[in-house]
Each structure stands twice: as structure tokens, then as C-alpha cells.
Amino acid sequence: MPHPFLSDEWMAAAREIREKYAGQTAKVAQVLKINQVVTGVPFGDGTVESSLDTSSGDVVMELGHLDDADVTVTTDYETAKAIFVDQDPAAGMQAFMAGKITVQGDMMKLMAMQSTMPTDEVSQKIADEVKAITA
DSSP states (O other), X not given: OOXXXXXXXXXXXXXXXXXXXXXXXXXXXXXXXXXXXXXXXXXXXXXXXXXXXXXXXXXXXXXXXXXXXSEEEEEEHHHHXXXXXXXXXXXXXXXXXXXXXXXXXXXXXHHHHHTTSOOSHHHHHHHHHHHXXXX
């Protein structure tokens, strides 16, 4: 059953998918810790704080913020969903150029990560399964 992106239910289902494929994906070469502030969320109080951490070599996304993040990215819900679920880098670039994304911290690390994300078959399966659970 699909769940709204970044909801507690979505995070639990995404975590299950990640655990199902643990150890089967290519490792992320770039270590980066990102805090995300997503506004205009269609549930809760309208804002979700989440984080993405690649320090283990895997992409780990969780709710809440990291104390030692390299970067904090703030954007609206639709843009975050296009980037993380639809994996649409063009949408991210367009949103950045339009001022819909603000970045505080090490912008160079953030840009370097875009070219080091795994693109193997298992990573694509994970992406497809995450998209399937997203309302």
C-alpha cells in the first residue's frame, strides 16, 4: 500500500526495502551527511526534518536531523519527492535555479555526491520499490 513520502509509514516501508537488499548494492564513494528540511508537507505540521547519511557506504535516510551534518538542504515537498523518489536530477537543478532549494554548508560535497551515487541493478530495484510504496 502506498504511503505519503516522508511519513512515518513511508519511512518504515523504505527501511524494510533497504534492509531486504542490505550488502547487495555498490557502496557510495562520497561520505556525506545531509540534513533536510522539507516544507509544504501534506500531513502533520507541514514540515518534516530528515537526514541522509552515506558514511557507512550505504545511503541511509531517516527522520530527524544529524548533529554533525555537512550540509542542510531546505526545499518544498514536491521538489524533494521529485529528487528522492522520482530520481529526477533535472527537477532538482531547475528547483535550485528557481530558488526553491537553499543549501547551507559544504555545497561542493553535495555536488560531488551526485556523481558517486550507485547506479547498479540492485540500487535500481530499491529505487523502483521505493517509488512503488510512495503515494
